[in-house]
């Protein structure tokens with residue numbers, strides 16, 4: 001049995017897996033896939049040396065690659081599932097999720113029949129009966145596919161669907177083995193902030209129960225979009241895309257400078273712009289938070305998750321340095337997937353204890 005937490009976000013896919021023997025692995029990559037075509041890839045291979053494709057997944061008689069690097073190496077058209085509204089009914093989102101599951105289940109080299117217990121999170125506002133029902137249908141039958149030509153059959157033995165903020169709280173509440181690690185969460189009020197690529201979700205818990213939930217459409221994508229505009233303003237010949245901007249920003253995230261490079265063009269120094277854009281985005285986030293929660297002292301705990309949360313950590317800490325001191329979850333982008341995986345395991349422990 002494998003215990004899998006899968007978080008297919010607008011911007012990234014996060015997977016967190018624990019095998020029967022207790023080993024774990026996890027990964028994060030851009031939430032995008034492409035149709036693999038061996039001919040197109042061969043042409044691309046001649047043009048560029050950076051053309052290694054990690055894996056080819058086959059599913060419903062089509063071949064696919066996953067993640068932006070592979071899509072680029074395959075010279076495929078990126079297909080994303082970037083859509084907040086009604087994602088569940090979108091074919092692309094379903095394909096992406098199933099491909100990500102095949103990927104997650106086979107990372108340790110397993111093929112053939114793989115039994116899994118799977119945890120999936122929905123945005124809090126989508127946590128409704130029809131969404132849950134639709135997701136159950138996706139995994140009712142075995143997922144049959146191939147990885148690099150080898151047959152893979154994934155049997156979802158148990159499916160747990162919880163809302164994403166609950167998964168974040170679970171990550172903090174339960175340890176890797178699925179046992180309660182911090183009982184203090186059971187009492188008092190917690191605020192969970194999940195800052196993703198497109199949205200900032202704020203969820204208030206009374207103990208472990210959600211009592212309030214709000215989403216604001218702001219995240220790292222706004223930062224990347226503003227940087228893209230700056231790049232084009234400075235040099236209209238440079239045609240950046242968000243993936244490329246994201247990659248370069250991430251590569252230089254620890255640096256006090258941000259230099260954007262594009263082929264032979266003169267490198268563009270975006271250091272000042274990055275600071276101004278981040279400051280502006282933070283003002284918007286802070287506005288949204290303080291408008292809703294003018295009194296942060298009402299909370300016993302404040303937890304921060306999500307990739308954008310990581311990027312804005314210093315701002316958040318300045319906002320809530322104590323009483324309570326905001327806590328950045330470990331590897332915050334992975335918090336949902338990890339929480340889902342822990343939740344699945346915790347439920348299993350309950351049965352076996």
Ligand SMILES: Nc1ncnc2c1ncn2[C@@H]1O[C@H](COP(=O)(O)OP(=O)(O)OP(=O)(O)O)[C@@H](O)[C@H]1O
Nearest residue numbers: 009010011012196197198199220306307308310311
């Ligand atoms: N340390 C970091 N510094 C800067 N940006 C980061 C960092 N870690 C992650 N990111 C950015 O965070 C974003 C993804 O965050 P996350 O995975 O939480 O979003 P998502 O779940 O895909 O989006 P949403 O929740 O809106 O559906 C990406 O834009 C990524 O570039």
Ligand SMILES: [Mg+2]
Nearest residue numbers: 009010196306
């Ligand atoms: Mg998210």
